Amino acid sequence: MFLKNELTELLGIRYPILGGTMMDLSLAPFVTAISKAGALGVIASVIYKEYDHFRADLRAVKDATDNPFAVNINLFPMMEKLDNLRYLEIMAEEGVKIVETSGFAPPEELLAKFKEYGFTWLHKCVGVRYAKKAASLGADAVIVVGYENGGATGNLNVTTLVLVPRTVDEVNIPVVGGGGVMDGRAMLAVMALGASGVILGTRLMLSEECPIHSDLKKALLQANELDTDIIMRSVGFAHRIWMNSRAKEAQQIENSGGGIAELYPHVSGEAAREMYETGDLDAGTVSCSQAIGLAQKIQPVEDIIAEIVADAEARAGQLSE
Numbered sequence: 001m002f003l004k005n006e007l008t009e010l011l012g013i014r015y016p017i018l019g020g021t022m023m024d025l026s027l028a029p030f031v032t033a034i035s036k037a038g039a040l041g042v043i044a045s046v047i048y049k050e051y052d053h054f055r056a057d058l059r060a061v062k063d064a065t066d067n068p069f070a071v072n073i074n075l076f077p078m079m080e081k082l083d084n085l086r087y088l089e090i091m092a093e094e095g096v097k098i099v100e101t102s103g104f105a106p107p108e109e110l111l112a113k114f115k116e117y118g119f120t121w122l123h124k125c126v127g128v129r130y131a132k133k134a135a136s137l138g139a140d141a142v143i144v145v146g147y148e149n150g151g152a153t154g155n156l157n158v159t160t161l162v163l164v165p166r167t168v169d170e171v172n173i174p175v176v177g178g179g180g181v182m183d184g185r186a187m188l189a190v191m192a193l194g195a196s197g198v199i200l201g202t203r204l205m206l207s208e209e210c211p212i213h214s215d216l217k218k219a220l221l222q223a224n225e226l227d228t229d230i231i232m233r234s235v236g237f238a239h240r241i242w243m244n245s246r247a248k249e250a251q252q253i254e255n256s257g258g259g260i261a262e263l264y265p266h267v268s269g270e271a272a273r274e275m276y277e278t279g280d281l282d283a284g285t286v287s288c289s290q291a292i293g294l295a296q297k298i299q300p301v302e303d304i305i306a307e308i309v310a311d312a313e314a315r316a317g318q319l320s321e
């Protein structure tokens with residue numbers, strides 16, 4: 001059965017589905033809901049400026065569910081340098097077993113710690129070359145997300161339909177595929193391409209538990225597949241986001257040669273957090289997949305996961321009739 005495989009075994013999860021790490025949003029309650037639903041919830045360490053708060057959230061997830069969860073370690077360039085080694089130490093102290101890195105190839109000192117702490121290591125990236133590098137460095141699984149994905153896209157611009165099978169052909173560890181996975185059709189398709197599981201970002205952003213204002217969720221529900229675009233490519237940080245007026249202004253700044261200083265007020269974490277908290281739709285920008293065009297409703301995480309799995313299973317059955 002395709003829903004029980006080497007990935008579910010490796011991670012100890014019920015369904016081969018990973019919740020995408022989300023800056024400012026992947027805090028304990030949301031992550032708990034994802035893990036409780038049988039997928040892998042992933043805490044975003046980068047959110048926590050206070051290590052005690054990080055530890056408290058790890059404990060909150062552990063107290064709420066016995067199901068596995070992971071912690072993401074951010075390898076993308078940040079305005080503010082964080083001590084990733086300290087997060088790893090706290091994870092080990094709190095008994096977290098799975099680490100996900102996202103960005104480019106991880107530095108050697110992190111790898112040594114993954115080994116020392118006995119973590120299962122997943123690496124998320126947007127290109128075959130990075131996936132191969134992570135596999136050669138000892139990753140237990142790689143996650144690849146195609147160009148349609150919400151969030152960092154890199155500059156390779158390879159779509160999910162190509163990136164997943166190319167990666168599957170190049171590495172001999174489980175591959176999780178994503179970028180545009182909104183429903184059971186896409187889950188089945190990505191697994192038919194050879195992936196052992198899928199990652200969901202944008203679909204879970206439209207869950208009841210995702211901590212963004214309901215006005216923003218409702219606005220995103222109205223968006224279609226043409227309402228996202230890439231910004232920040234000119235400053236080496238290409239991201240696919242929802243094209244609200246703030247995003248359009250940011251694009252204009254880039255088109256007229258503006259740099260990070262001019263862009264920053266539009267794309268900053270503070271601006272995004274204001275939008276998330278107040279529901280002011282033009283306060284900041286938000287990562288978003290092209291697959292937003294397929295979104296139909298806001299649901300509890302549990303229903304989203306159950307619906308996707310049931311749909312994938314039903315369609316697998318139809319295809320084999």
Ligand SMILES: Cc1cc2nc3c(=O)[nH]c(=O)nc-3n(C[C@H](O)[C@H](O)[C@H](O)COP(=O)(O)O)c2cc1C
Pocket residue numbers: 019020021022023024044072102103124145148149150151152178179180181199200201202203205286287288289290291
């Ligand atoms: C609002 C939002 C915030 C995100 N923040 C991060 C992040 O901080 N780190 C990261 O590795 N990926 C981040 N991502 C990417 C997701 O983890 C995931 O890889 C991606 O959303 C999958 O593609 P999809 O949106 O098409 O499902 C974010 C995505 C969204 C929608």
